[in-house]
Structures are given as C-alpha cells and as structure tokens.
Amino acid sequence: MASTTKRAIIAKAKILGASLVNFAPADRWDEYGEVQTEYRPKALWNMAETVIVIGVPMLLPVLESTPSINYQEMYNATNSLLDQIGFRLSVWLNERGYPSIFMPRDGYGNLEILLNKYQGCFSHVFAAKYAGQGTIAYSHNLITREYGPRVRLVSVFTNLKLAGDPVIEEEICTKCDVCRRLCPSQSFTTRPDSIIADMDVDSCTRYHQELRSESRWPCGICCKVCPVGDDRKLYESTNIGLYLKEREALDKDPDDPRYKSWVHQRQHGSSGNRIY
Numbered sequence: 001m002a003s004t005t006k007r008a009i010i011a012k013a014k015i016l017g018a019s020l021v022n023f024a025p026a027d028r029w030d031e032y033g034e035v036q037t038e039y040r041p042k043a044l045w046n047m048a049e050t051v052i053v054i055g056v057p058m059l060l061p062v063l064e065s066t067p068s069i070n071y072q073e074m075y076n077a078t079n080s081l082l083d084q085i086g087f088r089l090s091v092w093l094n095e096r097g098y099p100s101i102f103m104p105r106d107g108y109g110n111l112e113i114l115l116n117k118y119q120g121c122f123s124h125v126f127a128a129k130y131a132g133q134g135t136i137a138y139s140h141n142l143i144t145r146e147y148g149p150r151v152r153l154v155s156v157f158t159n160l161k162l163a164g165d166p167v168i169e170e171e172i173c174t175k176c177d178v179c180r181r182l183c184p185s186q187s188f189t190t191r192p193d194s195i196i197a198d199m200d201v202d203s204c205t206r207y208h209q210e211l212r213s214e215s216r217w218p219c220g221i222c223c224k225v226c227p228v229g230d231d232r233k234l235y236e237s238t239n240i241g242l243y244l245k246e247r248e249a250l251d252k253d254p255d256d257p258r259y260k261s262w263v264h265q266r267q268h269g270s271s272g273n274r275i276y
C-alpha cells in the first residue's frame with residue numbers, strides 16, 4: 001500500500017487524540033507464536049490484515065497521586081478517549097472502503113470477573129510489541145521510550161495491508177526492581193530466565209477491590225514508579241528515591257512536605273484514611 005495512506009492514518013489518529021500510532025501485520029502473531037491461536041487478530045476477525053495500535057499517555061504528576069480520585073478520573077478519561085479513537089478511526093477507514101473494527105481497551109465487566117478469569121479476549125500489550133511501540137516489561141505492562149509504562153492502548157483491526165513498523169528487539173525495561181519493591185500487593189516474583197516477572201494476578205486484583213470500594217482505583221504504582229520514559233524529563237520528575245522512601249517517610253510524618261500534594265489529593269473525593 002502507498003505510504004501516504006499510512007501517513008494519512010497517523011494524521012487522522014493524531015487529530016482524534018492519539019499520541020502513539022504504530023502498525024503490526026496480523027501475520028506477526030503467527031511468526032512469534034507467543035499468543036494462543038484464538039487470541040490472534042485473524043482468529044478474532046478473519047478479515048484482519050493489519051493491527052493499528054494507538055497509545056495515549058497517562059500524565060505523570062496525576063498518576064503520582066495514586067491512590068486518588070484524581071488518578072481514577074484520569075484513567076477513566078484515557079479509557080473513554082481510547083474507545084472514541086478506536087471507534088472513530090474504524091468508521092473513517094470504513095468510509096474510505098477499508099473494512100475495519102476496533103478491539104475496545106480492557107474488556108472486562110468488573111473485578112470479580114477478573115478473579116475467575118483474568119485474561120482479556122485480546123492483548124493490546126502484545127499488539128503494541130508487534131507494532132514496534134515498545135517492549136513487555138518486568139511488570140507485564142507495555143514499556144515505551146516516550147512514556148515508560150505510562151501509556152494506555154487500543155487496537156484497530158483493518159483489512160488494509162500496511163507495512164509494519166520494526167519490532168524493538170532491545171529490552172526497554174532495565175529490570176531495576178523498583179516496581180517489585182513498591183508493589184502494594186507484592187504481586188511480582190523475579191524469574192532468572194526472563195525479563196518478565198511471574199505475577200500473582202489475583203493478589204493485584206484483590207488490592208484493586210479494596211481501592212475500588214474507596215473510589216480510588218486503579219492502583220497504577222508499577223506505572224508510577226518506573227524510571228523509564230522521556231515524560232520524566234518533561235515533568236522534571238527523576239528522583240525515584242522519593243518513591244522508595246514514600247511509605248517510611250509518611251509513617252514517620254504524614255505532613256512530610258515532600259508528599260503534601262499527593263496526600264492532599266488522596267484525602268479528597270475518596271473514602272478511607274489511606275495516605276499512600
């Protein structure tokens with residue numbers, strides 16, 4: 001296909017609100033063979049030739065306030081934007097004669113369902129890997145050079161054959177251990193043979209149930225504390241030690257001025273007395 005069509009899709013997706021737009025040929029799922037057959041694009045929709053993966057960022061200073069209603073609202077805003085972009089880009093492509101659909105982000109009804117079956121019907125994380133948007137991190141999140149793991153995803157399947165972006169072969173995650181140390185549910189166990197940790201998904205989900213009952217979910221700490229991402233430079237937020245000391249410091253002094261803004265946000269709009 002003409003590269004101008006790819007450029008036109010990127011331009012349209014950006015007008016709709018996308019920050020990252022990358023392309024994966026549907027055949028890549030078969031080439032890599034990592035994803036079960038029934039979770040691959042062609043199994044979900046037999047017309048799929050290309051998957052367009054769209055990413056939108058989470059704004060680091062808002063995420064830093066987690067667990068808070070402010071982070072919950074921003075998370076909801078990214079979800080709503082992703083669904084809008086996925087739907088509207090699909091319709092735009094259909095109107096130009098290219099049959100297209102989108103796989104909504106996070107397809108689950110509630111957290112109780114995740115306790116019984118955590119897997120979504122389609123992995124946007126693997127889609128983003130195959131589209132060259134980033135790599136899969138220790139924490140199971142997609143990790144990107146631009147935003148670290150602070151990126152949310154949606155995928156558009158199209159019948160249009162488009163050249164794929166090169167897959168990133170070098171790991172972006174440095175396996176620095178910060179997300180494991182600070183995970184409130186201690187859900188990660190390091191594997192010597194893999195960059196990706198073993199994850200106790202139920203433990204993470206049960207912590208989310210607590211947070212949801214307080215109207216301050218999701219958790220997002222593994223995204224907050226990751227040192228990777230150009231967004232850190234933009235926000236001048238490169239002091240990872242601040243996260244590592246947060247609990248100890250707030251146990252000693254809940255009014256510690258270094259954390260005052262985050263604690264303030266945690267104490268408004270949610271129930272419970274949690275300050276971290």
Ligand code: SF4
Pocket residue numbers: 137138139143149172173174175176177178179180225226227228
């Ligand atoms: S915090 Fe460290 S180990 Fe965790 S995802 Fe980021 S770079 Fe990888």
Ligand code: SF4
Pocket residue numbers: 182183184185186187203204205207219220221222223
């Ligand atoms: S979302 Fe929170 S509880 Fe779940 S794995 Fe990440 S840091 Fe741990």
